[in-house]
Amino acid sequence: MGQISATPSPPTSNSLISRIASYIFDVRFLGVLGQIAFIIVLILGARTLFSNFAGNAAKLGEAQFICRDGTFSYRCAYDFMENEAGFDISDAPLDYTNTDSYWWAFYNGVLNTFRVGLLAVVATTILGTLAGIARLSENWLVAKIALAYVEIIRNTPILIQLLLIYFSIILALPDIKEAIQPLGLPIFLSNRGLNLPWPLFMSSASTWIAFLILGAIQFQVLWILLGKREEITGHKSNRVVWGIVGFVLIALVGWFVSSSVADNEGLLVAKGSRIRDIGDIEKVMLSRAGVNHIDEFSALSEEQLAEVALKICVLRDSPSESNFTNKLRALNIPYDVDRAGSPDRATADFVDGKCEVFAAPKSILAAELATLENPGSNLIVPIQETPIVWHIPHFEGFNVLGGYTMTGEFFALFVGLTIFYGGGLAEVVRAGILSVSKGQTEAARALGLSEGQRLQLIVLPQALRVIIPPLISTYLSLMKDTSLGLAVAFPEMYLISQTLLNQSGRALQIMIIIMLVYLMISLTFSVILNWYNSRVVFVER
Amino acid sequence: MAMMQGPSVSNVEDIVVCRNVHKWYGEFEALKGVDLDVKTGEVIVILGPSGSGKSTFIRCLNRLEEHQEGRIIIDGIELTHDLRNINEIRREVGMVFQQFNLFPHLTVMENITLAPIHVRKWSRERAEELAMQWLTRVGIPEQAEKYPGQLSGGQQQRVAIARTLTMQPRILLFDEPTSALDPEMIKEVLDVMRDLARGGYTILAVTHEMGFAREVADRVIFFDAGQIVETNHPSEFFTNPKEERTKLFLNQILHH
Amino acid sequence: MTTLTNTIEERRKTFFKRFNWQYFLQDNLTGSRWLTIWVAFITLVTVGVFVGQLGSAPGWTLILTAVWAVGILMVVAGELFGLHTSFSRWLKDNLLSSISNTLVTLLIILLVAQVVSGIWQWGYVTATFDSTRTAPDLRSEGATWGVLWGARKLILTGTLAPEHTWRVILTGAMVFVLWLISFIATRPTVKTSMGYLQRISITLWLLAPIASYIFLAGLEYHEPFINIRTLLTGLVIVVAFMALLWFFKVIKLDPVSIGLWVAAWPIGYVIWQLIARTGIFPTINVDEWGGLLLTVIFAIFVNILSFPLGILLALGRRADVQGIPVWIVWPIALIATVYLLSTSTPELWTTSRNNVERALALWPLLIPIAAYFYQRSFQGNMVQAFSVLFIELIRGVPLITLLFMAIVMAPFFTASGSAIKNFWAVIVGYTIFSAAYMAELVRGGLQAIPKGQYEAADSLGFNVLQKYRFIILPQALRILIPPLAGSVIGTFKSSSLVALVGMFDLVGIVRGIIGNGQWLGLRSELYAFLFVLYFVVSSGVSWYSRRLEKRMGLGTR
Ligand SMILES: Nc1ncnc2c1ncn2[C@@H]1O[C@H](COP(=O)(O)OP(=O)(O)O)[C@@H](O)[C@H]1O
């Protein structure tokens, strides 16, 4: 058949020039040549920039690189961050005063960024999911309203939304004196922001949590046991309900046990005050005000009330305060709080007579008692505690104190981000739901899966595959847009860095740090995204 | 019809020479030493189970894939990394794909004339004239101003063939040109291919159309696991294959 | 007779089939525990809202509730007695399909009515519209819309000197005329009869940016009238560019068009100098632009600049050219590491003041790490590595930091002594940002082009430039119209952020207006106005792009 000839004799020309030419026109060679040319261009560009920078830095930026000893060195670029900040932060998450360092101020800003960002991420997820489902609602009005929401939000700049929310809505809310209290709950909405009740953990909470864990174990065990029984008898037992009932029972028992067993909280009182337990306080107050019943206090004038009010000392931000004052408020006893920064200060106030009782954990009180001149004339009265006390906002003078305070600025940024990204997310969720084709639904029905199983096993996994990648990029954009705190004066990282920059004049250094922090956040999100994508791709293969 | 004549048949040397061609995709060896010589004007049909490396092989011939070992010489030009050789060979070799790969944003006429105008540097008039001849040749001159999306699969494939031929290649590669077509359209494409085969073109075609192979092939090549298992004349190949593996394969597809 | 009774029987049957209390309750209330809870909850909320609004606005609340009740009656009548009209059927399907839906409908009607009436009260009923009565002591309870008219000059052009206003109007008029021409040129009838019109309109559009620049920024005249060096340099650039395109076979050598191209530069140059000499368009300081003018300039400028840059970055990210091989990278990296470790580190180490600085002194060790990742992620492909790093770094930080960076860093990185206007710095920062996002869009578009298109182009012998110019980009850009329109809108919307770095765009100028004594504190009015303005423009653009897409898509599939 005469195919494959015996010796390969492909024609090749061997002249030197053509050999060299064939090297030059080799795509690989050309590729590398191009790469090197590209690198050279890059290096040239970078060199121009750097030489400009070096030239300018000596002139413009001399002050930027001054060390403490007055010499010029790039090494000292960040020395200024140890200086005293000198400005106040209206909403610092940590203990911050204007004598702290720039680092500390910046760190507070970073925490604020995360605080508002992460809270908004959670809220956005909820809002976006609801709006996405509402877009597909069978109720025409609901669907149209969700559509209007999405369209309006997506076609206007987030900055203007934020400004409107802050200036036209939040600042237009009533003054704190007339704060809105929806349904009479202890929630205060005013132009200063939002005050919410907030749970605080007492030391006995650990006992209670142990009970909760026990409850969870019980749930699991019951789940398995009842499941076995179901298999054997064929009767459907209501596993969820029984599990929950058991869990609640155990939690309740745990609550009472830990409250009654716990004996950590106490009051430091003078022996002469005749207070031996919390019930005595009422009597003391009645006799002091000269009335017969606690209800008659309401008839007293403001001055009189201030006169008779029980003066108490507490440690700032301690749960002991809420534990004690909640009880006093339940008894309708008027009181005056003196919040001290340290136990020593509180004790000093107590000794000076600025307060009659000092409420704190017993261990602290005992240590303080030992330092007093005449410990014998004072004593520690135990008070009851519950594992969790509610830190409840309430009026104190013209101000609302306690609870979790969202300042107006925080609230504006939080709401603005949530509404804006919720709108974007709604479309993502909608697309995700729609991506699960009808055929899938029908196939699931044909398999005889129940509606719940269908949602759980077929729809959700598939929809999530479509939803999660854009969801993560939405989160990332949201985190970056926390920098809009600048517009509403919320002291997050970007605003703080601006203040830092204005005060110190170190533009370059500060830009570099904030860029690094933002890049770090972005990197985290893209790592998560890549991980998810690779996992999904893997599953698909 | 003078234009039906393919390129001149004066050169009776081997127009395609492959020696020990190897190709790896990462760790996976898709071609394990392929040797093949094709004479000018020869029509070769390549058969083989799916995944045996048929497409990989003919795509190596015009550098859509890069072979890593061995030599491929097309019309005296060796396929190396040399840019000039690659360009020259691509002008010599035309390819028709399973999925047609027409450019959806251009009309049929633009699809056909784009490469002649910009690669061959012809004037628009010349390109359009030749394009029209080829369109007439494949039987759809009236579709010249339509967009590919408005044509049936068979028509699209014929446009693709006209597009390839207007570039005046000497060698034609077909990679399963009828596999994506509905049965009633296969014939119209096969008719065109048959004509080309008789018109003196050098053709390497991957196809499972046994009728086509029997009728016009000079040789049938059977591929398996990246190697040529059997090379045979079509009459021999289908009635009396030499290799066990070939018999098995023919059994499977003929009794299907 | 029997047939008649039969039909009556049947009707009764169907009636009871149609309505069955048991089924009705099961479907709407008792079907599942969650349904019951949900209905109870929604009832509670609706009743609560109803009672609350009855107190504040009894009339409207009662009217709306009555309308709602009539709707229910119509549906009930339709269901029970077969008296459905198309309207009642629509009501039943869309608003009143179940008990919970019916309640939700009422709830939403009441809530929407409350919001709308609140806005209506503020924005119209108690509002003033007189532009002379905007001072704080003259305002009424509601909105003071007069500020919009009173401050129109600032809102439209910011601090631009009034004698230049006609130039802005001229630019606007020019754009309108151009749009009109291309609108006419693309009409199907005109398209065939006067094909040249389309070419003219495209040329005009390409010249429009230059004309706008002359109108809005003005020209400064430099002696001599014809600077031979400038003229020749320009000529060389034009010719080199043409030669490059010709070399890559994207254009053909055609004496007429080459002549035109080559002549274009000297002619353009002379015209430019002529206009400059007459002094009709004296220079305007770009930092004086403000208000709507600045916003529009930003949006257009940034979109035009970032588009080609984005395409380049996207192509760079997908470039699969041969990378620099390992045997070149590693030796260089190692030599550099050793060299720098021996020269730079010792000094840094000895003068370090703390552990952080000591660790930083070892920085040359980063080189092999970088080399490792460079090889692993990019196989030595520098173009790809650069594009990816550039895109990802830019996308990793907020726009506002880039804008700010551009402003504060510009004096550091430009040649010393040259002062850069904030406007240009912001344009650069914004363009870089926008290009990084654009690049990702374009990359998506390129990825959507089937592999077969690339292969067909390769097999026909196109070179890389031709392949992208004639085959890949035209398809990719068509796919990209909707996302690109989205990006144009996005750029327009986020241009509001430049206000935060001290530019006087719409938001910036409004913040200025609010601080002005006469209009002090009229925030809600102005922000609401901006809100509506942005909304109208953005939805307009997206509507137009959808139309465009439909029209362009006609030919293809
Ligand atoms: N781009 C690729 N990457 C990795 N493996 C591939 C690639 N293309 C083809 N292969 C593998 O090479 C083998 C040969 O493929 P192919 O030539 O397409 O087979 P055929 O055309 O004969 O069906 C197959 O096993 C296929 O999985």
Ligand SMILES: [Mg+2]
């Ligand atoms: Mg194949």
